[in-house]
Amino acid sequence: MAPPKANNNRPAARRKKSSNLLPSLVDKYLNVAFLRYLVLEPAALPIISVLIVLAEAAINVFVIRRVPYTEIDWVAYMQECEGFLNGTTNYAQLRGDTGPLVYPAAFVYIYSALYYITSHGANVRVAQYIFAGIYLLQMFLVLRLYSKSRKVPPYVLVLSAFTSYRIHSIYVLRLFNDPVAILLLYAALNLFMDRRWTWGSIFFSLAVGVKMNILLFAPALLLFYLANLGALKTVLQLAVCGVIQLLLGAPFLLSHPVEYLRGSFDLGRIFEHKWTVNYRFLSREFFEHRTFHLSLLGLHLLLLLAFAKPTWTFFQSYVRLRSVQDQLQPQLAKKNSEVQAQKRAKKEAKKQQPDTEELTSEQKSFLKAFEKSLQKSAGGTAAPTAPPVAPPKAETERYDIHFDRCTQLALLPFFLCNFIGVACARSLHYQFYVWYFHSLPYLVWSTNYSLGVRYLILGIIEYCWNSYPSTQLSSAALHLCHFVLLVGVGRQIYQTMRINAAVKQQQQQQQQQQQQKKVQ
Numbered sequence: 001m002a003p004p005k006a007n008n009n010r011p012a013a014r015r016k017k018s019s020n021l022l023p024s025l026v027d028k029y030l031n032v033a034f035l036r037y038l039v040l041e042p043a044a045l046p047i048i049s050v051l052i053v054l055a056e057a058a059i060n061v062f063v064i065r066r067v068p069y070t071e072i073d074w075v076a077y078m079q080e081c082e083g084f085l086n087g088t089t090n091y092a093q094l095r096g097d098t099g100p101l102v103y104p105a106a107f108v109y110i111y112s113a114l115y116y117i118t119s120h121g122a123n124v125r126v127a128q129y130i131f132a133g134i135y136l137l138q139m140f141l142v143l144r145l146y147s148k149s150r151k152v153p154p155y156v157l158v159l160s161a162f163t164s165y166r167i168h169s170i171y172v173l174r175l176f177n178d179p180v181a182i183l184l185l186y187a188a189l190n191l192f193m194d195r196r197w198t199w200g201s202i203f204f205s206l207a208v209g210v211k212m213n214i215l216l217f218a219p220a221l222l223l224f225y226l227a228n229l230g231a232l233k234t235v236l237q238l239a240v241c242g243v244i245q246l247l248l249g250a251p252f253l254l255s256h257p258v259e260y261l262r263g264s265f266d267l268g269r270i271f272e273h274k275w276t277v278n279y280r281f282l283s284r285e286f287f288e289h290r291t292f293h294l295s296l297l298g299l300h301l302l303l304l305l306a307f308a309k310p311t312w313t314f315f316q317s318y319v320r321l322r323s324v325q326d327q328l329q330p331q332l333a334k335k336n337s338e339v340q341a342q343k344r345a346k347k348e349a350k351k352q353q354p355d356t357e358e359l360t361s362e363q364k365s366f367l368k369a370f371e372k373s374l375q376k377s378a379g380g381t382a383a384p385t386a387p388p389v390a391p392p393k394a395e396t397e398r399y400d401i402h403f404d405r406c407t408q409l410a411l412l413p414f415f416l417c418n419f420i421g422v423a424c425a426r427s428l429h430y431q432f433y434v435w436y437f438h439s440l441p442y443l444v445w446s447t448n449y450s451l452g453v454r455y456l457i458l459g460i461i462e463y464c465w466n467s468y469p470s471t472q473l474s475s476a477a478l479h480l481c482h483f484v485l486l487v488g489v490g491r492q493i494y495q496t497m498r499i500n501a502a503v504k505q506q507q508q509q510q511q512q513q514q515q516q517k518k519v520q
Helices: 010-029 032-040 042-066 074-085 105-117 124-149 154-162 165-174 178-193 197-210 212-253 257-264 290-306 308-352 361-378 403-423 430-435 437-444 451-466 472-519
Strands: none
Touching: 032 042, 032 154, 042 124, 042 154, 042 165, 074 105, 105 124, 105 197, 105 212, 124 154, 124 165, 124 178, 124 403, 124 437, 154 437, 165 178, 165 430, 165 451, 178 197, 178 212, 178 403, 178 430, 197 212, 212 257, 212 308, 212 403, 212 430, 290 308, 290 403, 308 403, 308 472, 403 430, 403 437, 403 472, 430 437, 437 451, 437 472, 451 472
16 A cells, blocks of 8 residues: 655644744743742843833823822912913012912923913813823833843832832822923933933933922032043033023023022022921921021032042943943944854755655554564564654854943932932922932842841831821931931942952052063
């Protein structure tokens, strides 16, 4: 009997290959090891970030629909912008129910746009969804920085994002201008990490134009400019920031310059004691005393000076690593192109070889019967039909170095500089929490504290900001957490400095020994 004809049904073979794809994906990704990777490994943040943003979109929609909106400053913002839209450019005459306008010109333009979009401020629900979009965009920018640095495990960011009621409230239930300023700030930080200096300067200046608390980042930014660009280009970037401020304030500066500068950049403004989060334990008289304010300013400057040298060292190391990246990146790209060429060549060679198709069940039964007949005629045991096949060698993987991890050397000084300003602030209101909330996990994971202490710091800080009205206990606890966190970060930074100094000294000794050997 003739053997059955070969079955040339290639689509069936392809269907079998595709059917094998699903089990292989399940084996690769649906296991404990991959789950641990997603939860604990900072390198998994790009994947987790997508899930966080999607989940946050659902959470924000739920909050907007289920939790009642609370009016605080939105109406006042609309009243202040309405005065500008009616032709008033004198900051002394732009007022709302909560008092005079105290924010720079970019705030006026942004909220004037919201004034029209929300039907003169009447459609608050539309404004809430706009601020939900602001929240999601900021989360994307924040998570992008965390993904670059690979510093904090994904589960920490998941917990901090999903469990903060106060942050969601500030964005979609209060509509403060602080989230707008912080959004622009994180856009600037991303641009600086990508070395797009002029665009970064533009967004940083726009953020200052919404609210001047962004200037808390300015000392670190100045050193970052100098370390990366040198003195001349630093002056150019500062000029960009200055020109943006002049352009934004032009309608007000040309008509009433003194009133604009006094109203929008009033560094001596007195805050109301009833709204303070961090100094409830002080009397109102002491809280408003000028000596107290000057003392906090002095402490702020001393702390900035104490961390100036480590900041400069970190920035210099960052610049050196970026320089190494610029040198190695073309070599890695060339090597990867060679690997891709080799893969393409292998594919072409496989195409030229005759196809080896899998036997059908009918063919297999025929071969089995034929093998048995040979065994009977030979009177022995048949040899194996084919030797065991060795597993194919894995193809050469792509050559890559995660250079963006060096952003740790840049982000920590920025976040620490802002944190010092928040810790030394004359008063903190509830909406000010967004000034440093997204940087807290990074700062806490920049200490050598145990996991329990880290969670405790984040938990107590969240409790303090959710205590309304603030109490003497919550204010004192907030200062204690700030102090413990500052000490932990400072100790870790100076320990790194000592290690760096020891390594440099060892390298110098080795160089001297080599020179002595050459002389001998």
